[in-house]
Amino acid sequence: MDPNEQQNKKDDIDPLFDATEVDLIDKVAGKVVQWGMSVPAILFLESGKPLNFIASQLLHFFNPFLSVFINTNHYGKFAELLEKRQFLEEIVQVIERKESEMKREDPKREKH
Numbered sequence: 001m002d003p004n005e006q007q008n009k010k011d012d013i014d015p016l017f018d019a020t021e022v023d024l025i026d027k028v029a030g031k032v033v034q035w036g037m038s039v040p041a042i043l044f045l046e047s048g049k050p051l052n053f054i055a056s057q058l059l060h061f062f063n064p065f066l067s068v069f070i071n072t073n074h075y076g077k078f079a080e081l082l083e084k085r086q087f088l089e090e091i092v093q094v095i096e097r098k099e100s101e102m103k104r105e106d107p108k109r110e111k112h
Helices: 003-012 019-034 038-047 049-066 075-083 085-105
Strands: none
Touching (some): 019 075, 049 085
């Protein structure tokens, strides 16, 4: 990634988040857009705003069980991010920005 792009990405995101959190938000949003799941993800995230803290605590609870099946390197950090009220709004904004960037690059891309 170009250093200018990385600085722009960090400038767009709330200063409440540190560099590793910004990278994690960017990776998650990138995967959502790559898989073509922007609209369902935004709907899910917007509807889950009142429950984000409860969801984060569930992720912490299931961490020991899931670590048997999946690599949990970023799992704990994601659970901590979910505890922050601003996280859901930030990730929705990043998903929307990445979706519009992808459409600009490939105008033939359609929503599914």
